[in-house]
Amino acid sequence: MTRLVREPGALREACDEARARGHRVGLVPTMGALHAGHLSLIETARARGATHVALTIFVNPLQFAPTDDLDRYPRTLEADLARCRELGVDVVLAPADGAMYPPGFSSAVEVGGVTAPLEGVHRPGHFRGVTTIVAKLLNLAGPCVAVFGRKDYQQWRTLARMVRDLDMPVEVVGAPIVREPDGLALSSRNVYLAAAERARALGLVTGLRAAWDAFAAGERDPERVLALARGPVEASFDRVDYVALADADDLAPVGAELGARAVLAMAAHLGTTRLIDNVVLGEDPRPGF
């Protein structure tokens, strides 16, 4: 049975009780509009030993800029709860209005370094909002395995850094990207795409594949790999924020020659919709097929 709780303290009680009964808690933080990518996070938590799964649904205003899509972000609580029930999630926290940031809330958690490039350049303040809410959720859940999707690659690396730096009793796990059969990475924002935009969105995965193929064939010149990735993205998107290579762990710039492993990350706009995607060259399978 899935229990829905509205108050943050009730999540803490549920997780404490579960641990007292000998369970390992798995935490899956989400903003709702659950799709197969989220469901794989639940499976990953279980595969990593979680026997009591807590899922949170909260569209966190702190991580949206005034120009972002906070107001139109899909909110589908009833459908989300039905999916959680089907999947045997034990407890869902969908906080009541004002419960996460009560009047007078004035604290923040900020991680340096890994948050600076890529999304950090284009979405100032975004990671501060993410780390603040996730620190709160981890504090509520207590010792646990916490699972995040690798589509938000920089977010995953940032949260792993935060947990290490702040000695949180949490195992942070990044779950592989889930893709549509044609290769498009699943995202709650895909619902914004009109049919023609949906087709153009494949420019991201086409770019990733071109780079993946070149890397697999032995290409190690970052500029040549980037040019191959950029071509399809620039051809199909209205505006490109970045197509970049970075160290796969801390997102530091790559050298003049690529090593055994690097993340290729991209963000681009189709009309009012911003999509991101990535692949770890030298580690991930070829994106899509």
Ligand code: PAF
């Ligand atoms: O990835 C997300 O859905 C959000 O950034 C998260 C981790 C739930 C924090 O609000």
